[in-house]
Amino acid sequence: MSLTSGRRWFVGILAAATVAPGLPALAQKPLNVVTSFSILADLVREIAGDTVRIQALVGPDADAHGYAPTPGDARSVAAADLVVVNGLGFDGWAEKLVRASGFKGRLVVASQGLATIRAQAHGHSHGHSHGHGRAAVDPHVWQDPLRVRQIVASLADELAALDPSRADAYRARAGAFGRQLAELDSWIMSELAPIPAARRKIVTSHDAFAYFEARYGVDFKAPRGVNLDGEPSAGDVARLIREIRREKVRIVFLENVSSPRLIEQIARESGAQMGGRLFTDALSGPDGPAPTYLALMRHNVVRLRDAMLAE
Ligand SMILES: [Zn+2]
Known part of the structure; x- marks a missing residue:
């Protein structure tokens, strides 16, 4: 394509x-x-x-x-x-x-x-x-x-x-x-600066955020590893749901490259809210919100910031 x-x-x-x-x-x-x-x-x-x-x-x-x-x-x-x-x-x-x-x-x-x-x-x-x-x-x-x-x-x-x-x-x-x-990096720092440490917790479909986490200090959890292959076991999903409740993670995000089914189940069973869609491993099409790398990062950061600050 x-x-x-x-x-x-x-x-x-x-x-x-x-x-x-x-x-x-x-x-x-x-x-x-x-x-x-x-x-x-x-x-x-x-x-x-x-x-x-x-x-x-x-x-x-x-x-x-x-x-x-x-x-x-x-x-x-x-x-x-x-x-x-x-x-x-x-x-x-x-x-x-x-x-x-x-x-x-x-x-x-x-x-x-x-x-x-x-x-x-x-x-x-x-x-x-x-x-x-x-x-x-x-x-x-x-x-x-x-x-x-x-x-x-x-x-x-x-x-x-x-x-x-x-x-x-x-x-x-x-x-x-x-x-x-470099300006994008400074902007992300300033957008996330007001978020208290206890709220810097997000769940996504797969582990795609280690570099974001290391740079910007947001804790990401996911039911799937760094690849999207295979299904996590029922035990792994149950463990993640317990962790979400224990650590009071409030927001769960869909990703544009994976099916919403598992993440919707996790939101339902953990009581977390759905925070919308993040663009992780691919751009959107030209008419979507993330048709370029810069737009992708800005879109994700605004969604993450709003979710972590929401009451
Ligand atoms: Zn990935």
């Missing part, structure tokens, strides 16, 4: 067609970039605008954890100049697809070089894990805008190496976007 509108693709092609005379046509051919999921596609778009073609294999509101690539995805990857995946087990299928497709371009693992955080032991608060709670690194690095700023700087270098004629423009746009990410 493509994030870019047909019109935008067209503009890119037209821009490429109106090259300055004397320059080799090859240098002006727009780069073909494929990303595993929608948030990475938006980061590339922020850096490169309409000068590249961008395709996200997993599009808006879709779950990338358990995605099964199609033959069309293999063709897209084989034709790409640059493939960007998240890594850390989030989109292992994409790395396999790159190896199987005959891809000859440049593969970038966005999370490479970032400081990572281990996921919490699941369903237990006494320091060990078993069942689906095996210790794992949380792959959701984009929940921290400062880590995203590092990713953006690396992606700008990759794009600049692939198209030196636009290197300055890529680096300038990446720098400007990096400043917006």
Whole structure:
């Protein structure tokens, strides 16, 4: 599925067609970039605008954890100049697809070089894990805008190496976007500052918030681990419900990438309220509330803040 509108693709092609005379046509051919999921596609778009073609294999509101690539995805990857995946087990299928497709371009693992955080032991608060709670690194690095700023700087270098004629423009746009990410980080700090410690507790569908938690001091619990695969056991769900009651967690959130059934059951049985929908692992469509990374983070933070402050 493509994030870019047909019109935008067209503009890119037209821009490429109106090259300055004397320059080799090859240098002006727009780069073909494929990303595993929608948030990475938006980061590339922020850096490169309409000068590249961008395709996200997993599009808006879709779950990338358990995605099964199609033959069309293999063709897209084989034709790409640059493939960007998240890594850390989030989109292992994409790395396999790159190896199987005959891809000859440049593969970038966005999370490479970032400081990572281990996921919490699941369903237990006494320091060990078993069942689906095996210790794992949380792959959701984009929940921290400062880590995203590092990713953006690396992606700008990759794009600049692939198209030196636009290197300055890529680096300038990446720098400007990096400043917006730093502003986003300060804004989140100030939005959450008035919330008392006892209210900084939220339940979501799966463990997607370790980086947000570490940066902004909000305690997240979830019935599912860092992946959306498998069903939590009845015992794990019952334990979480007891924990919600004991710790007086008041708000439970849906996620745009998972079914609402389990989280609605948990709200019903724990007495917590439903706090609306968070955009965790995917953007919304263009007409939704989170069509870009910046909009996604602002949407989530406003929902989280309002839920934690509500009487
Ligand atoms: Zn996830």
